[in-house]
Amino acid sequence: MPPAIQIDQVHKFFGKLHAVRGIDLTIEQGEFFALLGPNGAGKSTLINLLAGLLRPTSGTLSVMGHNVVDDYRAARRLLGVVPQELVFDPFFNVREMLRFQAGYFGRGPENDAWIDEILEGLGLTDKANTNMRALSGGMKRRALIGQALAHKPPVIVLDEPTAGVDVELRQMLWQFIKRLNKDGHTIILTTHYLEEAETLCSRVAMMKQGEIVALDSTRNLLDRFQSKQLKLKLDPNRLPEELLPLKRAEENGYVTLGITQTGEIEHVLTKLRSADITVKDLQLTEADLEDVFIEIVRGH
């Protein structure tokens, strides 16, 4: 079984700008994978390279074993990418647009049941006969996601699918995408909502300045980094010197300390007690993917 995605030593230059710097990445079939990184890290460039919209300066990329340059048609048919902009004839209604898109990739009437599923999964059933021009911005966005899925591709790339989308669609979209993943589709997601990546994705790559700076299971990333935060309400100017190295943040009268094990809480409290500092409130939270992300992106 070929991997869903195989990327070997890929570089991409835009003039002098080295946007993708020697990426190696294998994503197996059936994974729910997150590609994260700050603005300008190179995520969209990598996705555009996968979709054959850009050519790598060097290196190779393949989708389900098909090289995206030499075997473009086959690779493209196996991939569903939400386009940056809707490309459709404005006179089509939603169902016609989806059918047309599927037809472009060689699917015929046998695909109609799938199109019904997409319409339902994205909450578009009652808009199926509405002209594309007449859709609201949010509905157009749903149609855009539908367009990427219309030919039932085994590998689905969602680039910021929930940016600017309301809560209802977000929930609906995730339910639908989770089901597709359960049915065997490989999902690759880029998002700035790290909570989404944390709850949905089993493996994460973090990119920075064209490179992958972390690649691991979500669980390992969360475990590897300092995993707890202790928030204390106290006078920040009186924090004993021994505790300063643990300090991570200070806001609204709370000081946040990073700790690795619960046993350390006792140590912190003893120090505060002996310095005669009153703690007015105390909260203990697990670090999340956002903390890991900030730590990694800062550290490189």
Ligand SMILES: Nc1ncnc2c1ncn2[C@@H]1O[C@H](COP(=O)(O)OP(=O)(O)OP(=O)(O)O)[C@@H](O)[C@H]1O
């Ligand atoms: N067509 C292009 N021509 C020139 N430079 C480009 C082009 N596309 C992207 N870049 C540059 O390549 C770098 C990577 O951009 P890219 O859009 O891949 O980042 P990103 O990680 O997707 O960011 P964001 O989270 O903001 O979408 C940036 O410095 C960007 O300005």
